Amino acid sequence: MRERSHAPLQHGQAHDVAVVQAMLALRERRPRWGPKKLRVKLGEVHPELPVPAASTIGDWLRREGLVGRSRRRRRCPAYTKPFATVTAANEVWCTDFKGWFRAGDGRRCDPFTLSDAHSRYLLRCRAVVRPDEENVRPIFEAAFKEHGLPRAIRSDNGPPFASAGVCGLSRLAVWWIKLGIRPERIVAGKPQQNGRHERVHRTLGEETAMPPAANWPAKQQRFDQFRAVYNRASEHPSVYVIEEKRLC
Numbered sequence: 001m002r003e004r005s006h007a008p009l010q011h012g013q014a015h016d017v018a019v020v021q022a023m024l025a026l027r028e029r030r031p032r033w034g035p036k037k038l039r040v041k042l043g044e045v046h047p048e049l050p051v052p053a054a055s056t057i058g059d060w061l062r063r064e065g066l067v068g069r070s071r072r073r074r075r076c077p078a079y080t081k082p083f084a085t086v087t088a089a090n091e092v093w094c095t096d097f098k099g100w101f102r103a104g105d106g107r108r109c110d111p112f113t114l115s116d117a118h119s120r121y122l123l124r125c126r127a128v129v130r131p132d133e134e135n136v137r138p139i140f141e142a143a144f145k146e147h148g149l150p151r152a153i154r155s156d157n158g159p160p161f162a163s164a165g166v167c168g169l170s171r172l173a174v175w176w177i178k179l180g181i182r183p184e185r186i187v188a189g190k191p192q193q194n195g196r197h198e199r200v201h202r203t204l205g206e207e208t209a210m211p212p213a214a215n216w217p218a219k220q221q222r223f224d225q226f227r228a229v230y231n232r233a234s235e236h237p238s239v240y241v242i243e244e245k246r247l248c
Contacts, residue, residue, distance in 0.1 A: 019049050023057055027066060035061065074164035076157040079185040083193075084152040092117040092184070093150040094197035095161065097131045098204060107216050111204065111223065112136055114143055117154065117196050122230050123147060125204065125223045127216060133160040133172045140172075144179070152182040154194055161185070203230065 023042055027033065033041070035057040043051045061067045086092045098111040110131045114124040123143050128135040153176055155161035162185050163170040173183040186193035207229075208222045 016049070019046075019052065020060060022046050022049060023052075023060060024064065027061065031066075034058075076162045076164050076168045076185070076188070078187070079157075079168065081184075083154065083184055084182065086117045089116055089119045089121070090148060090150050092152045092154055093123065094154045094194055096156060096194065096197055096201065097158075098201045100131075109216065109219055112139060113197065113200060113204065114139070115197055115200055116150075120196060120200070122200060122227050125227045127220045127223060131158075131160065133170070136160060137172060137175070149179055149181055152184050154184040154186065154197075156191070156194065157185050157188050200230075 019042075022045075023038060026038055026042060026045065030038075030041075035054040038057050039051055039054045042049070042057075058067070084092050093114060094117050095112075095114045098113060100108055100110040102108055108129070109127045110129070112124065112126050112128050112131070112135075113122065115122050124139050126139050128139075153161075157168065160170050160172045161183070162168045162173065168185060169177075169183070176183050191198050204223075204226060207226050208219075
């Protein structure tokens with residue numbers, strides 16, 4: 001009359017030993033393959049066996065000590081302050097990188113853009129070697145000297161505009177604050193919050209993507225031509241009048 005175990009004699013989601021062994025043998029031959037690749041290849045090599053889910057294969061690999069748990073990625077903290085109201089030119093600037101590509105000579109090209117949120121005036125459109133502070137800070141400095149300082153700069157949560165540090169501030173954002181500029185970050189996954197600037201990128205891609213530029217100078221020349229035409233043809237103010245401010 002002793003109490004007996006209520007556990008089922010056979011687990012409803014248990015897999016045949018042959019499936020596990022076949023997967024481990026495949027992993028031994030291809031140690032760099034992950035769960036998704038192993039799942040596809042297991043179905044091709046052993047069509048007679050039931051194919052488990054990729055998450056199940058991942059559990060088997062961890063149980064056998066073949067993979068470790070991935071480190072949790074530190075994300076940029078959310079921006080909780082309301083955005084500045086845009087009622088005049090030079091109140092808010094928008095900045096971002098358009099998706100990178102390779103020129104005809106094989107060099108990587110990251111188009112960096114900077115625009116005024118009120119007038120939609122395209123302040124800068126430059127091809128940079130890498131999307132980091134070292135390459136974009138001189139572009140900001142030249143824009144500040146030419147047009148003055150905005151009250152705020154709106155960007156996404158990627159580098160070099162933001163970081164996973166305190167308050168999401170990067171070195172570039174700290175420099176803006178020292179100049180009296182307020183950094184603003186859109187919510188991750190909501191590019192519509194910077195929709196004015198995203199629309200610029202759409203037009204930029206349509207006008208400059210084809211035919212592919214032969215080299216880096218040719219691509220930058222195409223960007224310069226696009227900026228000139230865009231600022232003339234998009235009903236921007238003929239004279240971009242702003243308040244002059246001195247850099248710190």
